[in-house]
Amino acid sequence: MAEGRDCDVAIVGGGLAGGLIALALARQRPELAVLLIEAGDTFGGNHLWSFFDSDVAVADRWLVDPLICHRWEGHDVLFPRFCRHIGGAYQAITSERLDAVLREALPPERLRTGCKVLAASSTAVILAEGGRIDARGVIDARGPGNLAQLELGWQKFLGRELVLSRPHGLRWPIVMDATVEQIDGYRFVYCLPFAEDRLFVEDTYYSDTRGLDAGRLGSRIEAFAAARGWSIEGVGREEAGALPVLLGGDFEAYWRSGGNGVAKAGVRAGLFHPTTGYSLPDAVRTASFVAALADVSGAALHAALHAYAGAAWQARGFYRLLDRMLFRAAIPDRRRDVLERFYTLDHRLIGRFYAGSSTLVDKMRILSGKPPVPIRRALAVMREDLRA
Numbered sequence: 001m002a003e004g005r006d007c008d009v010a011i012v013g014g015g016l017a018g019g020l021i022a023l024a025l026a027r028q029r030p031e032l033a034v035l036l037i038e039a040g041d042t043f044g045g046n047h048l049w050s051f052f053d054s055d056v057a058v059a060d061r062w063l064v065d066p067l068i069c070h071r072w073e074g075h076d077v078l079f080p081r082f083c084r085h086i087g088g089a090y091q092a093i094t095s096e097r098l099d100a101v102l103r104e105a106l107p108p109e110r111l112r113t114g115c116k117v118l119a120a121s122s123t124a125v126i127l128a129e130g131g132r133i134d135a136r137g138v139i140d141a142r143g144p145g146n147l148a149q150l151e152l153g154w155q156k157f158l159g160r161e162l163v164l165s166r167p168h169g170l171r172w173p174i175v176m177d178a179t180v181e182q183i184d185g186y187r188f189v190y191c192l193p194f195a196e197d198r199l200f201v202e203d204t205y206y207s208d209t210r211g212l213d214a215g216r217l218g219s220r221i222e223a224f225a226a227a228r229g230w231s232i233e234g235v236g237r238e239e240a241g242a243l244p245v246l247l248g249g250d251f252e253a254y255w256r257s258g259g260n261g262v263a264k265a266g267v268r269a270g271l272f273h274p275t276t277g278y279s280l281p282d283a284v285r286t287a288s289f290v291a292a293l294a295d296v297s298g299a300a301l302h303a304a305l306h307a308y309a310g311a312a313w314q315a316r317g318f319y320r321l322l323d324r325m326l327f328r329a330a331i332p333d334r335r336r337d338v339l340e341r342f343y344t345l346d347h348r349l350i351g352r353f354y355a356g357s358s359t360l361v362d363k364m365r366i367l368s369g370k371p372p373v374p375i376r377r378a379l380a381v382m383r384e385d386l387r388a
């Protein structure tokens with residue numbers, strides 16, 4: 001570490017993206033002094049991050065394997081016209097585990113919690129409590145920048161861990177139970193069986209608006225459990241969110257909104273799946289990418305991460321087009337038909353879709369056939385696309 005500096009790399013925001021970068025640097029670049037700065041009392045916030053095996057490259061497994069708390073060797077999807085079991089592992093990571101693994105991997109002086117950052121430049125961080133941290137390079141991973149720069153729909157949810165009086169009988173996660181009543185757009189219930197009498201149930205829907213009525217979603221979870229004959233004895237963790245679904249927007253303006261000239265990672269860098277709002281696959285890839293960079297000066301980190309996130313944005317125009325089809329062309333009540341058709345496709349194509357790595361053939365396959373959207377509305381979306 002050069003004299004006069006507090007660290008080599010200061011990472012602002014100890015959530016998913018910042019935490020994974022810190023872990024990757026600690027393991028692959030032990031010569032670098034890394035400082036992870038988090039406003040909350042623990043790293044990771046309150047999350048249960050789930051992902052498919054196919055979301056993470058084999059070469060990056062070492063980064064996520066120690067974080068996995070639950071693993072299932074397959075999952076189900078349920079639609080009115082069919083149920084389908086899909087093989088391949090599905091896994092979940094909790095914030096608590098991310099916090100614990102970070103504290104094992106980095107010495108205490110490299111981890112700061114309860115430390116709010118007021119401002120970050122490419123080489124310095126200003127703390128709310130007073131004082132500044134000078135670094136060779138800074139990465140800002142404080143979560144979303146100014147989302148007003150983006151054209152968005154929303155995936156909203158409330159999830160609750162339920163403790164039941166009797167076994168629920170589920171063997172696999174249900175990543176989409178779309179047999180439920182469709183309300184305010186595409187709605188489905190997501191279930192993760194943690195133990196035979198304990199499961200996580202999330203009421204989720206794709207909506208045009210961001211607002212979330214937690215009380216109403218809570219009642220829907222209770223109704224879903226009752227309809228399945230599950231009697232709830234207690235409630236464990238609970239999480240709610242409104243994840244951005246990207247329809248379009250200005251990548252450069254969004255990037256600048258998170259701090260001009262500062263390297264960024266995670267949702268702040270626009271590195272999330274346009275259709276699901278999930279960012280774990282990107283966060284793993286980004287951490288691996290950062291750990292392989294020879295130059296970690298502020299300017300070099302900014303240039304590298306800006307180019308990396310910009311390339312990901314460019315490559316994902318197809319998903320934004322699909323999102324516009326879903327939100328603009330599909331009639332809200334019939335959005336479920338779009339997903340139902342998607343889930344009839346080959347499971348490897350589905351895996352690549354969620355990993356954000358669809359091939360050209362996948363894209364043609366997804367768009368081919370008779371789309372379950374009114375053709376006039378689909379053409380209007382396409383025309384807008386050509387004009388943009």
Ligand SMILES: Cc1cc2nc3c(=O)[nH]c(=O)nc-3n(C[C@H](O)[C@H](O)[C@H](O)COP(=O)(O)OP(=O)(O)OC[C@H]3O[C@@H](n4cnc5c(N)ncnc54)[C@H](O)[C@@H]3O)c2cc1C
Nearest residue numbers: 013015016017039049050117142143241266267278279280
């Ligand atoms: C409830 C919920 C569940 C989700 N589930 C999944 C999932 O299953 N799979 C998936 O892939 N994605 C999931 N997502 C979407 C996305 O992956 C997460 O939002 C993910 O945590 C985003 O990562 P991030 O690092 O960009 O932001 P965050 O994880 O939110 O991290 C940002 C961190 O910065 C800190 N911070 C903010 N401001 C400051 C400041 N001024 N000073 C210091 N620190 C600051 C915050 O406290 C936070 O810890 C979920 C999102 C939510 C909200």
